[in-house]
Amino acid sequence: MYSIAVDIGGTNIKAAVLNDELDIVKYVKIPTPDNKEVLIVEKVYRLIRDYIEQYALASPFIGISSAGVIDSERGEVVYTGPTIQNFDGTNFYQALSDLSNQIKIYNDVDAALLRELAFHQYEEENIFCLTLGTGIGGAFYNHKLGLYAGERHRANEIGYLLYRAEDDKTFEKRASTAALKELMQKWEFEFASNVPRLFELAETGDTLAQAILNEWATHVAEGIAQIQIMYDPGLILIGGGISAQGAALLKYIEPKVHDFLPPDYGVARLQTTQTENHAALFGVVSQR
Known part of the structure; x- marks a missing residue:
């Protein structure tokens, strides 16, 4: 079974499809949009939708990490300061709800630490x-x-x-x-x-x-x-x-x-x- 992971940074967005052994099956890195002319949440939506269509996935687990203060319970970006403009209040659980009912979002450093502790x-x-x-x-x-x-x-x-x-x-x-x-x-x-x-x-x-x-x-x-x-x-x-x-x-x-x-x-x-x-x-x- 495949999962989809997305990492949103101030410079780039990384997205990947991973198998149960956490091997990367597909990977892409794109510049983070300005979040004015092109919204980050819209770009992330399209990346995930394309992966779902390409691999014929049904409600896959979607994990998202993002820069900024993240409310993981609500799936919302609480605060990003100058790192990413126009991002506060973005709710990924709502925005991606038609793609999956298994979605989790973390602060990017929390996510990186969880990975470190899971394998070491x-x-x-x-x-x-x-x-x-x-x-x-x-x-x-x-x-x-x-x-x-x-x-x-x-x-x-x-x-x-x-x-x-x-x-x-x-x-x-x-x-x-x-x-x-x-x-x-x-x-x-x-x-x-x-x-x-x-x-x-x-x-x-x-x-x-x-x-x-x-x-x-x-x-x-x-x-x-x-x-x-x-x-x-x-x-x-x-x-x-x-x-x-x-x-x-x-x-x-x-x-x-x-x-x-x-x-x-x-x-x-x-x-x-x-x-x-x-x-x-x-x-x-x-x-x-």
């Missing part, structure tokens, strides 16, 4: 997942209580931390992968916004590449210190495409976290996620 065993009781991408997202999981969403489904919106009036920036604006790319352009890095190349050159001892990563990693570490203080997790997972850098990423961040904490405060174990590709897509169908 961690001993820690409390786990925080931090994703670095176009923006910054968070998810918190307790092994007894499950995902924690907060009173208004707005818990873990850590991208809004650390706002400073002097530069009008938040944690997200300083420490996301998008912010790293802006920094690379500011420093006139030879390979523009090629992040993998930045890490490659840093590993060879390139002083400019190392300076860029050190400046950016300081901002990442400051946010991680706030997570440590607020949640006291045993493990902090770092996800997003940049997590593929693994130890090369962590070595810039880990030593700096202590600079933003009181002496001997302690910090959780840091690790990059083991599920690098399509984590949110797998996560939304792993809960069917």
